[in-house]
Structures are given as C-alpha cells and as structure tokens.
Amino acid sequence: MRGLGKSLALVVLVGVLLGGLWNIVIPSQVGAAEPYKIGAVFSITGVGSFLGEPEKKTAEMIAEEVNKKGGINGHPLELVVYDDESDTTKCNLAVKKLIKKDEVPVIVGPTRSGETLAVVSVVEEAHVPLISCATSYKIVTPIESRQWVFKVAASDAHVVAKLFDYMKAKGWTKIAIMTDSTGYGASAREEFLRLAPESGITILADERFGPQDTDLTPQLTKIRSTQPQAIVNWSVGPTQIIAVKNWRDLGMDSIPLFQSHGFGSKKNLELAGKAAEGVMLALARVNVGPILPDGQPQKKAILDYTKAYEDRFKEPISSFGGHASDAMNLAIAALQAVGPDPAKIRDYLEKTTKFVGMHGIFNFSPQDHNGLSKDDLEMVVVKNGDWALATW
Numbered sequence: 001m002r003g004l005g006k007s008l009a010l011v012v013l014v015g016v017l018l019g020g021l022w023n024i025v026i027p028s029q030v031g032a033a034e035p036y037k038i039g040a041v042f043s044i045t046g047v048g049s050f051l052g053e054p055e056k057k058t059a060e061m062i063a064e065e066v067n068k069k070g071g072i073n074g075h076p077l078e079l080v081v082y083d084d085e086s087d088t089t090k091c092n093l094a095v096k097k098l099i100k101k102d103e104v105p106v107i108v109g110p111t112r113s114g115e116t117l118a119v120v121s122v123v124e125e126a127h128v129p130l131i132s133c134a135t136s137y138k139i140v141t142p143i144e145s146r147q148w149v150f151k152v153a154a155s156d157a158h159v160v161a162k163l164f165d166y167m168k169a170k171g172w173t174k175i176a177i178m179t180d181s182t183g184y185g186a187s188a189r190e191e192f193l194r195l196a197p198e199s200g201i202t203i204l205a206d207e208r209f210g211p212q213d214t215d216l217t218p219q220l221t222k223i224r225s226t227q228p229q230a231i232v233n234w235s236v237g238p239t240q241i242i243a244v245k246n247w248r249d250l251g252m253d254s255i256p257l258f259q260s261h262g263f264g265s266k267k268n269l270e271l272a273g274k275a276a277e278g279v280m281l282a283l284a285r286v287n288v289g290p291i292l293p294d295g296q297p298q299k300k301a302i303l304d305y306t307k308a309y310e311d312r313f314k315e316p317i318s319s320f321g322g323h324a325s326d327a328m329n330l331a332i333a334a335l336q337a338v339g340p341d342p343a344k345i346r347d348y349l350e351k352t353t354k355f356v357g358m359h360g361i362f363n364f365s366p367q368d369h370n371g372l373s374k375d376d377l378e379m380v381v382v383k384n385g386d387w388a389l390a391t392w
Contacts, residue, residue: 033071033074033075033076034075035071035075035076035077035078036071036072036075036076036077036078036105036335036339036340037077037078037079037080037102037103037104037105037340038059038063038077038078038079038080038104038106038107038108038328038331038332038335039080039082039095039098039099039102039104039106039107039108040055040056040059040079040080040081040082040107040108040109040324041081041082041083041084041091041094041095041098041107041108041109041110041111041115041119042055042056042059042081042082042083042084042109042110042111042133042324043083043084043085043086043110043111043112043115044056044081044083044085045083045085045086046084046085046086046087047086047211047237048086048111048112048115048236048237049086050237050265050267050320051111051112051133051236051262051320052083052084052086052109052111052320054265054309054315054317054318054320054321054324055109055111055133055320055321055323055324056081056083056324057309057312057313057321058305058309058321058322058324058325058328059079059081059108059324059327059328060079060081061308061309061312062324062325062328062329062332063077063079063328065308066332072332072335072336073336073339077332077335080098080102080104082094082095082097082098084109084110084111084115086111086112086115087115088114088115088118089118091110091115091118091119092118092119092122095107095110095119095122095123095130096122098128099122099123099126099128104128105128105129105335105340105341105342105345106128106129106130106131106331106334106335106342106345107123107128107129107130107131108130108131108133108324108327108328108331109130109131109132109133109324109327110132110133110134111133111134111320111323112134112183112184113134113135113136113138113139113182113183113184113187114182114183114184115134116130116132116134116136116139116149116151117136117138117139117183120139120145120146120149123148123149124145124146124147124148124149127148127342127343127346128148128342129148129149129150129334129342129345129346129349130148130149130150131150131151131152131327131330131331131349132149132150132151132152132153132327133151133152133153133320133323133324133327134151134153134184135151135153135154135155135156135159135184135187135261135262136155136156136183136184136187137155137156137157137187137191137370138187139151140155140368140369140370143366143367143368143369146369147346148346149369150330150349150350150364150369150370150371151369151370152323152326152327152330152357152359152362152370153261153284153319153323153359154261154282154284154359154360154370154372154374154376154377155370155372156184156187156188156191156260157191157195158282158372158373158374158376158377159188159260159261159282159374159377160188160191160192160195161195161199161374162282162374162377162379163232163258163282164195164196164199164201165374166280166282166379166390166392167201167229167230168199168200168201169392170256171229172229172230172256173200173201173202173229174201174202174204174227174228174229175201175202175203175204175228175229175230175231175232176203176204176205176206176207176223176226176228176230176231176232177189177192177203177205177206177207177231177232177234178205178207178208178209178216178219178220178223178231178232178233178234178243179192179207179208179209179233179234179235180208180209180210180211180234180235180236180239181208181209181210181211182211182235182236184234184235184236184260184262185208185211185234185235188234188260189206189208189234192206192232192234193206204223204226204227204228205222205223205226205228207219207222207223209235209239211235211236211237211239213239213242214238214242215242215246216233216239216242216243216246217246217249217250220243220246220247220250220252221250224250224252224255228255229255229256230255230256230257230258231247231252231255231256231257231258232257232258232259232260233247233257233258233259233260234259234260234262235260235262236260236262240259240260240262240263240268240272241268241271241272243257243259244257244259244272244275244276244279245272245275247275248275249275253278256278256280257278257279257280258279258280258281259279259280259281260281261281261282261283261284261319261377262319263279263281264281264283264284264287264318264319264320265316265318265319265320266316266318266386266387267316267318269382269385269386270385273385274385276382276385277382277383277384277385278381278382278383279381279382280379280380280381280382280390281379281380282374282377282378282379282380283319283377283378283379283380283387284319284322284358284359284360284376284377284378285298285299285302285358285359285360285376285377285378286298286302286305286306286317286319286321286322286325286358286359287317287318287319287322287380287387288378288380288387288389289302289303289306290303290306291387291388291389292378297356297361298356298357298358298360298361301356301357301358302358305317305321305322305325305358309321319359322357322358322359323358323359325357325358326357326358326359326362329357330349330352330355330357330362331345333348333352333355334348334349334352349364349369350364350365350366350369351364351365352364352371353365353371355371359372359376360372360373360376360377361376379392
C-alpha cells in the first residue's frame, strides 16, 4: 500500500512538472480484469477552453458512471485525458502519446477543427479510430483518406443548408456573411459560397476578420451598405459576442442576424445580454431538451444528460459537452461490443446506425463517418435570454 501511495504521488508530481499537458482519470473501481482505455484530447485551456472544459467534464462524468455500474463487461474504464491547450502542435503531440505511450484503442476529440485536421494523418497511419468533437466537413472528407476518423458534431455543410432552408422559407434570399479566419470560419465560408447558388441564395457581401479582433464595426458597416435581407456571423469565442453587440449598437437589428452553431452555449447569452435578443441559429437538440415535443426520439436521453450534468457541475449544458457525450458513448458501445481492438472498433463504428445521441440519431456508413444530416438540427431563436424554437 505504501508503494502504491508513492507511485500515485510520482504520477501527480510528473503531471505538475509537465505543466498541465495531460491529466489521467484513474478508474474508480479496480477489479481483476484489465482496464479498457479511452483516450481523449480536449482544448481544456487556451482560446478554445469554453468548448473543451464542458467536454472534459462530460467525459469524466460518463467514465465515472460507467465504473460505478461495474465497468464495461467487467473491465474498469480508464479515461486518459490530455489538454491540447488549443494548439495544433500540442494536440499532435498528445495524440501521439495516447497511441504510443498509453496504447489506447480509441480516441475522443479533439475539440476544434484545426486541431483535429492536424492529427488526421497521425491516427490514419497508426490505425487507431478517432471520434472528433469538431465540425468541419473536411474532418471526414474525402472518406478514402479518413478511414479511421469519425465525428459527432454536425458538419458546417449541414448547418449552412439548414440556415438557407429557413431563410428561403422567410423570403430572405439576399444575404451577407462574415467569417473568422480560423479553420472553423474558413471551412464554413467555403460551404456558404458553394451552396448559395444551388440554394437560390445571393451573397451580397463576404467579410472576414481575425479571431482576436475586438471591433467588427467596419465589417458590419460595409455589409449594411449592400442592403442584405439577413446577416450570418460565423466564429467562436469573443468575436461572437462582439458581432452581436456591434450589430445592435449600429442599429442594424432590423436585419436578422444569424450565428453559427458555435454560439450554442448559454454562457454566450449571458455575455451578449439583451443585445442577443432575436439572434437565430441552427442548433443541436441537446441545447433545447425541455422544449422539444413529447415523443421526440432524443428527448429522454437529452433530459437525462442535462440533469446529470447540471446537478453535478451547477452550470447549463451546451452543445460542446454534448459532443463529448456522443463521442464517449459511441466509444463505450464499441468497447462493449467488440473489446479493445482498434480495427474492430473502427468497423463497429462504421456500421453503427440508429444511435440516439445528443446531436442527432447517428447513421454511420462506409461513405459517411458523420452520420448526421440537416434534419438533426433545430432552428432556434434567442428569446428572453434563453433558447426558443423559431417559427417557420
């Protein structure tokens, strides 16, 4: 016992010396059976921390619940979590450590598109399945070079298509877009430009900005001069809030403002305050469980997750924790079905259909490693400081 204590103390000391690069969640129940491992990489710190922190909390909560119930087929679940610090180089290093040092058979995360795209070649070469929490369609396209990569967030193509459907239903066909220069914004911009002509949408203005910009008034002023019927801002982090406040301060609220699904956290509503009233977005149903119609197939699972998370962490759920919930539960289902064999896990995931998750009902296939469609999204509007279902 004294030796075990010294070993644990050494683990803690090494973690401290490494400056937060990684954190290991030791299973709460240790049985005779060898633990099953799941690796995880989230942006727990850095600019993406507001995304990665709820993902980490969710993953740890689920792992602990699994172990309280006896593990997976009698095997304790060991969750190995690394913080990529919202940095592509550190993410690449973390994924390599998970594969080579920790020998995990499946990885959940990373949090963001840029970090995920930076490690696609790593997991493909190592033949270890990865279930990303990020959005870009490029994560799973082209499928020929993404055989070991899956993702649980709706693709930007799905969100853009949903927004276009809603706009056309309202008679808004002349719009403006403003996107940040990150991989997240650049990927969506490509989809706006690609899908607009076939959707009957004309893009009157196409403005860009940096993720560190503190004033988007110049972009919005240029947009106003084109007289669009609607505006879409696509970014994450502070610029989401800046866009809303600048739009309101410029008196442009007669032009409907749409946000990306990256706005899907009530913390954003708190930060934007009354300026966010009327802002619209296409959002995963995990955010709006209580107001979904009774009988909606995802509602019970969403309400169960919402209660567990909010009771434990005393904060609202978000899209981002929902990403980790789906990724973890898919990995656990695969481990339960086929054990800790990476190739068998990959094959199991690819054949998974009718999987009820936070972000939709997943139907994976050899041609589709996202398994979702625009129909897995709801059009949502900010009303009285909360989410409400938008009227079509």
